[in-house]
Amino acid sequence: MELRPAGDNANPIDLLEELVNSNDWIHNRSSDVEIMVQIGGQWCDYHICTVWEEQVGAVYFSCQMEARVPNRLHSKLRELLSHANERLWLGHFDMMPDDGLVLFRHTIPLRGRAGCSVEQLEDLVDTAILESERIYPALQMVAWGGYSVEDALAAALMETEGEA
DSSP: OOOOOOOTTOOHHHHHHHHHHHTTOEEEEEETTEEEEEEEOSSSEEEEEEEEETTTTEEEEEEEEEEEOOGGGHHHHHHHHHHHHHTOSSOEEEEOTTTOEEEEEEEEEOTTSSOOOHHHHHHHHHHHHHHHHHHHHHHHHHHHHOOOHHHHHHHHTOOOOSOO
8 A cells, every 4th residue: 555645734643544554553543633553562562642733743652562560660660761761762761650651752843844754654653663672571571570670681682693
């Protein structure tokens, strides 16, 4: 399926919905300015929420992992996410203080631009899933395996060559 290019003042949610449909992802478009998407990953399902704020001229994007962190481990997980954020070029990881949900977040400012491109949205979704897939094992190692932050990061972010 050929996705249409962005035009003047194009609603980025329309473009994202086309991308979602072309990939047969489960989604719910609750309004003209918001879409929720579920994407299956290697470790868990990811729940993406994207909101177009026309007044601000920005697209807010979050990708929540199916991982809750026990209260007693919040400080360790914040440390882990801080280290993971140091190597990111796009977006950042965050943990919701009330319930320990972990998510990848990013906002694309579009003020003064004709709109968002399909390629930008593809890159945003790809980056969110790729980085979440990379950090998820480290979260599990710290939260449930008793690993130190350093050991979990070293194991989860180790670069591998070839296939086993």
